[in-house]
Amino acid sequence: MLKLTRKLEYSLIALSHMQHKEENELSTTKEIAVKFAIPQEILAKTLQQLAKLEIVHAVQGPHGGYKVIESLDNLSFLDFIEKMEGPQGLVECTTDSDCSLMDVCNIRQPIKIINKNLKTMFSNISLSEITQ
Amino acid sequence: MLKLTRKLEYSLIALSHMQHKEENELSTTKEIAVKFAIPQEILAKTLQQLAKLEIVHAVQGPHGGYKVIESLDNLSFLDFIEKMEGPQGLVECTTDSDCSLMDVCNIRQPIKIINKNLKTMFSNISLSEITQ
């Protein structure tokens, strides 16, 4: 119910790895996949997504690879998760707002509050706190 | 990544419904299923599990049904979730503690802390806050 997806896990591991390198030093997919025993193809896709989201910068060609593009201080864990996986919420109606039970549902308000607190908590964590 | 399962959703809806009845008044599976448009068979199973966990009391036979067994003030949302769905954690190693990456993983500590805060938050919510 509250487990990180592999994609998020792999992303965080990769980001942490890159964060610990010298400025401008690149990391390849293979290098990271081997070091952390992650299926290479999946990690490749994950890194491509991170590149598309401009969280990492990609350099193509031989001696290419990835590096973190910006300080991760300014990206919250919540934003990161939602960029990677789309809008998050404890229940359908917190993201979609179209549920047939809308008018008869008896737990909507309390769940909404918990959901808000949860998101607040995640938005107060910076990615760099995790990848540092 | 942090969505409630249907089972939890149905449970909360049912508990809330029962909580609003007179002391000792029973609710049947059918009654609740119809009112909230929940598949009856599934709700039945869910209520049976709640009965087994002694969160509700079941009365068999005609005019039977369920009622909340104890004050839900003393049951935390975390305990409720873990009773229903087993141990929860953001990552494998928070519940299982056997991950092959154990010694090479670079995000274990920070994730562990977030996990702890999350669980603390959920343990500070009483079920009755949701079902009231």
Added chain:
DNA sequence: CTAAATACGACTAAAAATATCGGGTATATC
């Protein structure tokens, strides 16, 4: 005895997450 209700295990279906495949594009180096 019958009907209404819970109890429960086995099975199926649907959805989501995870992983794989096959072909593309950019570029450093020889």
Added chain:
DNA sequence: GATATACCCGATATTTTTAGTCGTATTTAG
């Protein structure tokens, strides 16, 4: 400019989890 390395990306396959169904048994009021 040929080649090898590394990123790019859509489609598909596999696995796991979640959701839902079915059939049968048990309890008990009337």
